[in-house]
Amino acid sequence: SQQGEEDPQALSIQEGENATMNCSYKTSINNLQWYRQNSGRGLVHLILIRSNEREKHSGRLRVTLDTSKKSSSLLITASRAADTASYFCATERAGGTSYGKLTFGQGTILTVHP
Amino acid sequence: NAGVTQTPKFQVLKTGQSMTLQCAQDMNHEYMSWYRQDPGMGLRLIHYSVGAGITDQGEVPNGYNVSRSTTEDFPLRLLSAAPSQTSVYFCASSPAGQGARVAFFGQGTRLTVV
Numbered sequence: 001s002q003q004g005e006e007d008p009q010a011l012s013i014q015e016g017e018n019a020t021m022n023c024s025y026k027t028s029i030n031n032l033q034w035y036r037q038n039s040g041r042g043l044v045h046l047i048l049i050r051s052n053e054r055e056k057h058s059g060r061l062r063v064t065l066d067t068s069k070k071s072s073s074l075l076i077t078a079s080r081a082a083d084t085a086s087y088f089c090a091t092e093r094a095g096g097t098s099y100g101k102l103t104f105g106q107g108t109i110l111t112v113h114p
Numbered sequence: 115n116a117g118v119t120q121t122p123k124f125q126v127l128k129t130g131q132s133m134t135l136q137c138a139q140d141m142n143h144e145y146m147s148w149y150r151q152d153p154g155m156g157l158r159l160i161h162y163s164v165g166a167g168i169t170d171q172g173e174v175p176n177g178y179n180v181s182r183s184t185t186e187d188f189p190l191r192l193l194s195a196a197p198s199q200t201s202v203y204f205c206a207s208s209p210a211g212q213g214a215r216v217a218f219f220g221q222g223t224r225l226t227v228v
Contacts, residue, residue, distance in 0.1 A: 033216065042118075042204060042219035043157075088156060092215060100145030100164060100208050100215055101172065104156040 006089060006105040014113050019076040021108040023089030024069075030092040032065055033102065034074050037086045046074075046087075051094070081114045116140050120205050120220035127195040127227045135190040135223050137205030144210035146188040147172070147217070148180065150201040157204065163188055164210070195227045 005024045013019055025032070031050045035043040049056045049065045049072070056063045062075040076083055086109050090102040121136045139146065147162040149172075159172030161180040169180050177199060179191040188207075192199060202224050206217040 031214070035217075035219075040222075042221045043206075043217075044219070045216045048214050048216055090157075090217075099210065100147065100217075101159060101162055102147070102157075102206075102217060103159070103173075104149075106154060106156040 006087075006108050008108060009106070010109045010111070012111045012113065013079060015079060015081055017079055017112075019079050019083070019110055019112070021074045021087055021089075021110070023072045023074070023105050025072075025089075025091045025103075025105075026070065027091075028094035029067075030094050030098065032063075032072050033090045033092070034061075034063060034072075035088045035090060035104075037088065037107075039085075043088065076110075079110075079112045081112050083110060084112050085110060118205055118207055118218050118220035120203075120223050122223060123221065124224050125226070127192070127225065129195060129197060129227060131195050133192050133195065135192075135203055135205075135225075137188045137190065137220060138186050139188075139205075139207040139218070140186065141207060141209075141218065142185060143207035143218070144185070145208045145215065146182065147206045147208075148178070148188070148190045149204045149206065150174065150199075151204060151222075152201050160190065160203075192225075197227045199225065200227045201225060 033048045034046045086107045088107045089105045148160040149157040163169045163182040205220045208215045208217045
């Protein structure tokens with residue numbers, strides 16, 4: 001079964017606006033990662049946050065993690081048309097036997113209108 | 115830098131046929147995985163490997179076999195194709211260890227079983 005649930009399933013905004021996507025998961029984790037997928041392409045890693053971290057920034061991306069609520073959010077600030085893509089959260093479950101195994105959410109389709 | 119290379123990019127099979135999806139990585143990563151992506155389902159783990167000679171099942175392993183004879187290659191074999199295996203297949207690799215185990219994905223193989 002899917003570890004993560006993401007919402008919204010689809011998000012449509014104007015260029016320059018901020019986009020926020022949320023992810024919930026079910027089990028304890030080593031880390032949570034966000035990936036981006038352009039239509040018909042492979043996934044590209046955006047940012048990773050470890051279970052002992054609460055917030056992380058990378059350029060226009062901000063990720064938060066609340067392990068007590070088993071949830072994370074991805075904020076893209078000042079969005080651009082080129083940010084149009086599907087965004088997935090993925091978790092690596094806690095424990096050494098889960099190293100390298102990711103469980104993905106269903107994704108959020110982001111459309112940024114010029 | 116090639117990264118993760120998957121072949122073929124597209125394939126049509128008849129029910130009952132067998133085939134092998136190829137995956138190769140040139141980053142000397144220990145971990146390799148196969149995922150399938152179905153509409154509205156996100157990615158689901160089929161099989162993974164933590165090193166040459168070591169493989170294990172993921173969430174949806176039935177109907178698929180893998181082997182890992184070298185660090186670089188991780189082929190996925192469909193034993194007897196079924197329409198339910200129509201999907202997009204992604205191979206990924208990631209480094210081992212205590213650091214950030216970020217996954218690098220290939221461009222995918224779009225498989226249709228008729």
